[in-house]
Amino acid sequence: MRLPPADWTKRQGLSALIAALDDKVRYVGGAVRDTLLDLEVKDVDIATPLLPDDVIERLKAASIKVIPTGIAHGTVTAILPDGPVEITTLRRDVSTDGRRATVAFSEDWKEDAARRDFTINALSADPHSREIYDYFGGLDDLEGPHIRFIGSAAERIAEDHLRIMRYFRFLARFGRRQVDDEAFDACTTAAEKLETLSRERVADELLKLLQTEDPRFAVNQMLDAGIFDHIIREIDGDAGAQISRLVEREQRLAVAPTAIRRLVAILPKDVHKADAIAKDLKLSKKQQKAIGQRLSSGFTLAADNQANSRSIAYRTSVDAARDTALLFAGESALLDMLSQLKDWQPPTFPLTGGDLIKRGLKPGPVVAKTLATIETAWIAQGFPDETWIKKFVDEQEFPLHS
Template sequence: MIPPQTAWLKDPVVQSVCHAIAVEGANIYFVGGCVRDAVLGLGGSDIDMASDATPQQVTRLAEAQGFKVVPTGIDHGTVTVVAEGTGFEITTFRKDVKTDGRRAEVAFCGDMKSDAERRDFTLNALYATADGQIIDPLGSGLRDCLARRIRFIEDAGARIREDYLRILRYFRFHAWYADPEQGFCPDAMDAIAQNAEGLESLSAERIGSEICKLLAAHDPTQAVAGMQQSGALQRVLPGSDITMLGPVVHLEQALGLHGNWRLRLAALGGDASSRLRLSRKDAQFLDRLRNSISDMMPIAEIAYRHGFELASGALVLRAGLANQPLEPAALLPLKAASKARFPIAAKDLMPGLSGKALGARLAALERLWIASDFRLTREQLLAGE
């Protein structure tokens, strides 16, 4: 049984959607991540549902109960039922007809086992009824989930060749869910090594999304080491090196910082721009982090100019390279510096100065103020004029 305290199990809005689809005898189930996370006592996964009803039937049944239906992925059997402002994806049971390593052509079916067999890992092939009864059509998903074991469904190589992104998903799920004492499944690692070249066919967007999620795990060190061992890491991040990742993660944890995927990506090095499509903001942050290793700007000044997150990342990177321990107290001056505001404005130096002379004097006073650990007041700075 799903734990009774699970939010979606007792949510009347969720239950009303289930009732709407089941009212004429169709079956509807919770599936995938929300079931997996409920079994593990975790929360926060999106609610996905599966049904033996066709998309057209789901649409008719939901609309009959007054819900709005959006055909978000109807070619693949998915519609989104909107109830009280929340969207719930409902996908008809499917089986793969044709795959090319990036996308699949599917056919609808009424068979839960066939639907389960097309998924990636056994712990993701769990279903639950509206009242919380768990269904394990493959017979191994619940056992693997409770053991925190990441295992491909049936033949690992076949699952990977259906969608090469599953290589990265394997390591992401290992980072987030696996018992680290178990290590990697040998069959999975062999299949990944043999099919790693297939990662070259994936878009930068898909690769980047998976890598960011993987690196955001509490401790992705073991998973990334597995990527390097299998040859997958160099395919997605050429020139990277895992040497700094462990120390960076350890220092983050020692400081009480949340895992920062951009900091961890900076620690890995390599050419992120060629295989990961980062947003402009993330790419700029990453460049500044990497530059902070070699430039001479004091950490407190980085906090003042670029904010606490970048400064704390720079602090961790420098300490990791120098093999120096850090204590949480090291963050206090960075927090203060990130909130500091230069007390002099251009008008304070006018009309005596203007143009380049004004700019130069403002910059000089700002440097003096920073060198004082942001202590000099407006009056003290102006008194030096």
């Protein structure tokens, strides 16, 4: 079988890079896999039996900028006009402890392919002939589709515990609704090993999984396998149904998925518990804030029948309001809440504390309190113009001269 024609193979500078390495290269990994699946290729990876120092010297001689991004593990990055290309020397594992590996360089293509995780990721292709090399049945598994570890699933997971998360991520992206029994059993057995990994690595894989087009099946398989017991201590008791309802709404309404929105769906609906989980996962401050906004807005929506998506958007953001509707609105209110946000941006409140002081209000805490009262009324009225505000202020008995 040969690699189909693909635009990424025509990237500016790629042919010069290959020539500089005397054609001792192959395309590997996701670029080959995704081309065969007719998916967009974002990252181009190349493998070579040439040693890293030799690769660097050859690229510099060809006036190609190169950065030793992972030199200890044999990886350098060539900077081409159309984007970076990673070049890694063939390797074999010398030892592993489930978190990191000690490697030795190799000249054996099959030996290098054997250290990858799944059969569909072990494919490689010659840049000129486009011949595909498949040592472990990856092509058949792509047809399945079937997400299968290379060799023993338990051994592959023992080499790198993060492969548990990667299995379910690839199941979400490619596996449709077919689970490999050996892989599932191995992931279930080794699930507690996830607790030995950095929380950042686990969170990164979880968010990537949730970002896939349809993670419902994979999430439910993770729930069945007890995987979340070692990631999120207190998950929503109805997480499977929550993520299913959310994804169904996204697909029906053609709303692009976001990982944070989907994470909120499976988190406990308690702001403090969810915040503790977000911090434990080492999520960014921005991500932590986004989770808190959506949960808090969800409580507002449930407690106040007059709450609407524009008031939520004003207090938070349009994205947060949209997510709140998708996550928490009843079916009868959902479309109306989303339509309120279409082509709408929150206005700026056209009144300041200084304006109130100019009207005679004594500086102090009363200014902020009065301003908040007026702003709340302004929001409830649908953000009217300054004329309404002037009339409202004139009609109220604010202690302007107190």
